[in-house]
Amino acid sequence: MVQRKSGHVTLLDVARACGYSVSTVSIVLSEAPLSQNVAEKTRTRIREMAKQLGYHPDAFARSLRRRRSQTIGVLAYDLSDPFCIPIVQGIQSGLKPVDYLPLLMDAQTERKLFDNYLKMILERRAEGVIVIASWVFEETNLMADIEKNKVPIVILGRDLTRRKISSLCIDNRTGGALAMRHLHSLGHRQIAFIRGPEELFDSEPRWAGVTAAASDAGIEIDPRMVFELPSLVDPKSGFENGQKLARQMLASGRSFTAVLAFDDLTALGVVRGLNEAGLRVPQDCSVIGFDDVLPANVATPGITTIHQPLKQMGLLAAQWVLQAIEAREEAKPAPVEFQRAAPELVVRGSTAALQTNQGKRKSQRA
Amino acid sequence: MVQRKSGHVTLLDVARACGYSVSTVSIVLSEAPLSQNVAEKTRTRIREMAKQLGYHPDAFARSLRRRRSQTIGVLAYDLSDPFCIPIVQGIQSGLKPVDYLPLLMDAQTERKLFDNYLKMILERRAEGVIVIASWVFEETNLMADIEKNKVPIVILGRDLTRRKISSLCIDNRTGGALAMRHLHSLGHRQIAFIRGPEELFDSEPRWAGVTAAASDAGIEIDPRMVFELPSLVDPKSGFENGQKLARQMLASGRSFTAVLAFDDLTALGVVRGLNEAGLRVPQDCSVIGFDDVLPANVATPGITTIHQPLKQMGLLAAQWVLQAIEAREEAKPAPVEFQRAAPELVVRGSTAALQTNQGKRKSQRA
DNA sequence: TTGCCTTATTCAAACGTTTGAACCTCTTGA
């Protein structure tokens, strides 16, 4: 075999090897319309030679010439958060049928990395961008560049419609209310709460849902039983903070029969914290989470939680972005989409009906 | 602003906008050595105009010309397995300092997707490939193409040195032995085992470690207490199978005081299965896992497990691949690397010393 | 004046594709 300067086999190599021109080979291998006119014999000859040499078309050259990258940038705030994974899967499933490649990037909750990757997405000429935002997502001038270059974008986990950006997030209000109503229906009246961190988009509406449902049910929330997560840095810190806050709850000496946590990892932390103090979930205290991520499902008892249809949300985001690309193709204006996905209560083992002696026992221990 | 046919701003646009040639603009913006010769005034002028127009160099054109993609393909067998995430993070941290972009792909345990992505990695001219293999990884002719095109490759999770491919995996034998010895040191003698599925590379050496340590300790393994996972399709099935097998163990009527599970998710499934039958972990039965993934850490009790240094392994894989690229650059042969990473016992709450009445109580219940 | 060195900029070719247009060589119908 000829020693190539670049390690890769090119069209020219194949052409020389079987005595045709580059054009013919290209036409055959890319299955262009013109390839009907190419003699059957030639076609098979070229194909065989290509396979034998291990030829693979150069995506760079092809994209450059075709002016299409067949790529969607997918920027996740933190892949180590189990929350992101089903979304990514959903996106993948939306992209596969149309043969778009997701360019998956993990910002690891670092603002600088986030910017960096956004730049790369632009440089790699992604035809669209999906951002899994949740936290760590402020306006950057990169975002302006994305718009300047007319790259369709969809934000997952935040409402940015006021910026005219298609967005998709969970209906936090309803979700919060669902969680609250579930505890209420089990008979719980003395409930401790852990709110999300202030800078997180989800925190406020979710809390609003909780308080609304509480007042509907005639429960008054003791502000001394409302705790707030400090700003999170990574998924595991949610667990640790839940654990710490559970200790604080117990140390406060006030009695409670249930804990409504901001998300699943916090809930898992609470369970741990309660257990360390000898309290069992759900017998001594019920705990409810939010998100329905894998660890909540495989822990024992399973964490009762508010399910987010993450896969479907990812799929929808992918469809929106594809649809926006198509619109741009036809020089039509792409609509700004928005949807609040419907949350669902998933009852598992971490919540149970209030026992008559439960409140007392708790205050004794504390 | 001019209406561009392609949505993207090019060097030519910038050049026209500030009255210089494409070359000058390129030299300035790419900070080529020649840019020292360019007048200070010109440079700032060009830079400002570029920023104002939102110019970003076209990675395709650049890579085509430079004959470098600055890209490493990272092919994971299944991103939804929490096992993969730390590895990916490690890879990322190894690639960031040298400004290589990881092209992250998720095969979702589908053989066809795997092949497809491998092809794409080739087409995108990744300068190297890292495969997170574990299961679902058979020789494909794509692999041959990768070698034909001289793309350096590193396999994580399998030993492929006989194929002359750099590989990196955990020392399963030692890990299995560690787990066994831990249970033994706690006084457990009646142990149930769950082996990994046959087609998984890790299964056999891990089991070998277990049996070796058992015979060293003078424990005889009751073959009727040895169960085997069916072939897994996704991480959650590990949990479900663990749960099922725990039921089988109990149904068998034989007594056991501890379960050594193949991995963490299986262990979590066992815990659930035992709990359903009214058995508490660790008081009535100890359970140990393997891998140390997130769910094992945040469950309560935390799962005692064998930690794999996944981050470091990812980092090392990245370094190997970079080093192989460098070697190829200098036309030197790249060495075939191999390493078995050292596992570590992490003791958490799911294992405890044998209680005197424990074995009896178990058999009473069953 | 010539020759040479700096400084500042541009030319033009190349990277590997794709594709509209052009080119051959037959065959066919008039």
Place this chain on the structure above:
DNA sequence: TCAAGAGGTTCAAACGTTTGAATAAGGCAA
């Protein structure tokens, strides 16, 4: 015999960069 058409293949330009070589304008020594 010629024109027209069909079948099979190739030309050459273009995509947006980078970069070695060339150019131009000035300064300066001989």
